[in-house]
Amino acid sequence: MKQIDRLRALGLFDSRVPRYTSYPTAPVFSTAVGAAFQKAQLTTLDPAAPVSVYIHIPFCERLCWFCACRTQGTQTLSPVESYIGTVEKELSLLADILPEGLRMGRLHWGGGTPTILPPALIHRLAQSIKSAVPPTTDWEFSVEIDPTMVDREKIAALAKEGMNRASIGIQDFDPEVQTAIGRIQPFDVTAACVADLRAAGIHSLNTDLVYGLPHQDAARIAETVDKVLTLAPDRVALFGYAHVPWVAKRQKLIDDTTLPGDETRYHLAELAAQKFQSAGFANIGIDHFARPQDGLNLARNSGHLRRNFQGYTDDHCPTLIGVGASSISRFDGGYVQNAAATAAYIQRIEAGDLAGTRGHQLTLIDKMRARAIEMLMCDFRLDRTELQHRFGSQTQQLTADLKAVMTTYGDLVTLTDEALVIEAEGRALTRIIASVFDAHKPEGVRYSQAS
Numbered sequence: 001m002k003q004i005d006r007l008r009a010l011g012l013f014d015s016r017v018p019r020y021t022s023y024p025t026a027p028v029f030s031t032a033v034g035a036a037f038q039k040a041q042l043t044t045l046d047p048a049a050p051v052s053v054y055i056h057i058p059f060c061e062r063l064c065w066f067c068a069c070r071t072q073g074t075q076t077l078s079p080v081e082s083y084i085g086t087v088e089k090e091l092s093l094l095a096d097i098l099p100e101g102l103r104m105g106r107l108h109w110g111g112g113t114p115t116i117l118p119p120a121l122i123h124r125l126a127q128s129i130k131s132a133v134p135p136t137t138d139w140e141f142s143v144e145i146d147p148t149m150v151d152r153e154k155i156a157a158l159a160k161e162g163m164n165r166a167s168i169g170i171q172d173f174d175p176e177v178q179t180a181i182g183r184i185q186p187f188d189v190t191a192a193c194v195a196d197l198r199a200a201g202i203h204s205l206n207t208d209l210v211y212g213l214p215h216q217d218a219a220r221i222a223e224t225v226d227k228v229l230t231l232a233p234d235r236v237a238l239f240g241y242a243h244v245p246w247v248a249k250r251q252k253l254i255d256d257t258t259l260p261g262d263e264t265r266y267h268l269a270e271l272a273a274q275k276f277q278s279a280g281f282a283n284i285g286i287d288h289f290a291r292p293q294d295g296l297n298l299a300r301n302s303g304h305l306r307r308n309f310q311g312y313t314d315d316h317c318p319t320l321i322g323v324g325a326s327s328i329s330r331f332d333g334g335y336v337q338n339a340a341a342t343a344a345y346i347q348r349i350e351a352g353d354l355a356g357t358r359g360h361q362l363t364l365i366d367k368m369r370a371r372a373i374e375m376l377m378c379d380f381r382l383d384r385t386e387l388q389h390r391f392g393s394q395t396q397q398l399t400a401d402l403k404a405v406m407t408t409y410g411d412l413v414t415l416t417d418e419a420l421v422i423e424a425e426g427r428a429l430t431r432i433i434a435s436v437f438d439a440h441k442p443e444g445v446r447y448s449q450a451s
């Protein structure tokens with residue numbers, strides 16, 4: 001049987017499984033966990049362990065039709081300015097309850113489009129964050145940047161506040177693909193943005209690409225990859241297009257008859273991956289590539305690669321504090337998500353409350369399954385020895401799942417007393433294999449395709 005037919009028979013094109021940027025995944029969160037839990041977790045943080053901070057900016061000037069991120073369109077700055085005022089109030093609520101001496105090891109601004117902020121607002125927001133949670137001396141500050149919505153002044157403002165990593169959205173350079181996703185982004189504009197970021201001292205530059213977009217074919221994705229290579233990024237994310245118009249309503253603007261079929265989609269991903277490998281990039285997890293000396297590859301090589309809401313990371317801070325509408329915090333005890341709609345978030349903060357509305361309290365078994373799934377997503381290897389060391393006899397709970405994986409995926413995986421390993425030919429099935437260890441699969445949630 002051809003490899004692709006074998007993968008098809010095992011459900012590659014029919015399975016609908018999460019991307020496991022957390023376990024349990026966000027759709028499983030319940031309203032039983034909210035602001036009270038958030039407050040309890042924040043007040044009891046260990047001040048000696050630096051935290052990561054994520055700031056969500058849910059605004060874009062343009063709304064790309066393919067995009068599944070939580071964001072809203074705006075043509076004026078007034079809602080953005082008033083939102084930043086609310087974020088500052090949330091930061092001061094946090095400062096009131098966080099333990100004395102706590103430091104920020106990582107800061108990430110995402111969205112939406114953080115670069116919709118003019119320089120004055122960039123400075124204001126950065127200062128408010130630093131006064132709520134002062135940075136460590138070796139902190140990292142990364143920002144998601146839309147090359148069509150940024151200029152030298154904004155980059156200079158971000159660099160002055162300490163930005164040392166950046167991630168730019170590219171998706172695809174082909175004009176017909178860009179038209180079909182409602183996102184026009186000339187190569188020249190992107191290249192100028194990259195030059196400005198490098199001149200500002202960015203040492204780790206990521207580019208986001210998407211395969212499976214309307215009208216994409218082998219020649220077009222190959223040309224996009226060649227153009228991306230001329231920009232010399234340090235990291236590349238190559239996401240499979242998630243067509244979920246029932247979640248992201250704006251995707252209804254995409255004519256689904258122009259989407260590449262399952263096999264084409266698979267070959268587009270393979271082709272792009274091969275080109276990045278030939279250019280010297282290392283494979284990172286299921287959908288990232290990194291230069292050998294980039295932190296992401298160093299983390300992978302030393303077994304320190306982790307998965308969080310932004311995808312793969314070398315962040316080692318145990319706690320993530322999410323600030324802004326819909327942002328998710330991760331504490332040792334569990335996850336809390338702020339009110340998702342911007343209006344509801346503003347109402348909560350302006351009333352003087354924390355904005356947590358949904359979440360999940362982690363049991364010991366959840367933590368073990370979370371780590372098992374993270375290891376498969378990061379290393380294609382579930383290290384039984386590590387789990388045994390951390391979770392003792394609880395690991396027996398995984399025996400039936402390990403057996404089920406062996407029965408179904410047979411020669412694509414290897415099971416020993418030390419580890420379950422997904423072999424190279426089986427890696428396309430990683431999300432599906434990880435889902436065997438998911439004990440919280442929700443009823444009625446329709447995830448995107450697994451390939």
Ligand SMILES: C=Cc1c2[nH]c(c1C)Cc1[nH]c(c(CCC(=O)O)c1C)Cc1[nH]c(c(C)c1CCC(=O)O)Cc1[nH]c(c(C)c1C=C)C2
Pocket residue numbers: 017018019026027068069070110111242244247309326327328340446447448449
């Ligand atoms: C920044 C971009 C994206 C974020 N999520 C997605 C992208 C591309 C993709 C995505 N997330 C979800 C789905 C649907 C189910 C699936 O196919 O896996 C898709 C296509 C689910 C999801 N992820 C988060 C939440 C809250 C949900 C539930 C759906 C919803 O209510 O939106 C977590 C989450 N996703 C993103 C962020 C910034 C985030 C946490 C704050 C962005």
Ligand SMILES: C[C@H]1O[C@@H](n2cnc3c(N)ncnc32)[C@H](O)[C@@H]1O
Pocket residue numbers: 066067068069168169170171208209210239240241242243
């Ligand atoms: C933050 C990054 O998420 C990716 N992104 C946004 N929407 C989708 C989607 N529907 N499917 C896959 N990737 C997506 C883009 O590459 C963006 O730059």
Ligand code: SF4
Pocket residue numbers: 059060062063064067068069071111112113146169183
């Ligand atoms: S891709 Fe970026 S710019 Fe486009 S809608 Fe999504 S968040 Fe906004």
